Amino acid sequence: MTIVIYTRDDNTTQTIKNNLINSHNHSFRYSDYYGEKQEIAICNIEYIKAYRRYSSLIFDCNEITISKNLGVLEHEFKNTTLIRVHRSYIINSTFVANITEKKITLSSGKKIPVEPKYLDNLYDKFPDAFLACGKRGPYKKIHLLQ
Template identity: 35%
Template sequence: MKCIAIDDEPLALELLRTYISEVPELNLLHTFDDALEGAAYLKLHEIDLLFIDINMPDISGLDLVAAIENKPMVIFTTAHKKYAHIGFELEAIDYLLKPISPERFQKAVTRAQEQFQLRKRITEPEWEPFMVRSEYKMIRIDPAQIEYIESMEDYIKIFLIDTNRPVLTLMSLKTILEKLPESGFSRVHRSFIVGEKQIHSIVNKKISLKSGKEIPVSDTYMSFIEKWKNH
């Protein structure tokens, strides 16, 4: 889950950074000790989860969240119990009272993970399988299982999750793109298509997949990197 944290207290913000770094499912994009800077960031970027303090000098966390059009999941943090009912009226995932313990933080994140998975199941389209010919037989390919595809001149190799042996078929990358869902797969090189859900990170024009495999991004497809960062 992509997340940011907003808190005007440096020590509280550092504690959140530490807790978040210990949860593999969380990807901390940015932290802000200024609420207005955080609000400006939220207008330009989509995130999954927002950690935000309620008591801040320029604008309260409650008012900031109420003003967000496309609200992410929210976990409020505060030193005051009196705001709890207002936080839940804004459909917050949880309300953490400072000082926040590791156990209480993990409980809140678990709630967010459950909600995140539920939202994914509701919003994700079902992908239709398709058939390819390989080694004199027809093989059914489930797009959800595709990690990446590599071009080998007139052939392509379709690498599937948890499968050591790729599917080799006589086809071009252009043709296989026509069979794949409109979203979820991108050509990043003259020789590679990647399943976007399988990307772990992108550094220096190189994609690291969750499996550890690295895929190059060519200059022609550099726009994909910005697209992925803002997704």
């Protein structure tokens, strides 16, 4: 799979590559409904949606619900490609197809709302990497291989 991201500098490029590598080397462990330990590769998680004190992880056309809220998961996934973009959503940046200041479209076609409060998470995590809308200057195209 090839990922195309727009960025202005090589430091951002290296940050993105490092985060992609970290995501591939990590797994998320959880207990299923029957109490059995399960594991998901973080790179396979497309997005996470909050349901009160529970969260649903969407990955590989599957969905599981776990009893952790989004705040806890946000902290656990701090050094990965998962980014909080809404009070109810965390997305995996490797699945981003398009991004604006109001919504993110994932490669599956799913549209995720973006709250202004969380725009800084995108800028801080991957400065200028996703917004190719002209507001942040010229961008060079980079290709990342997974």
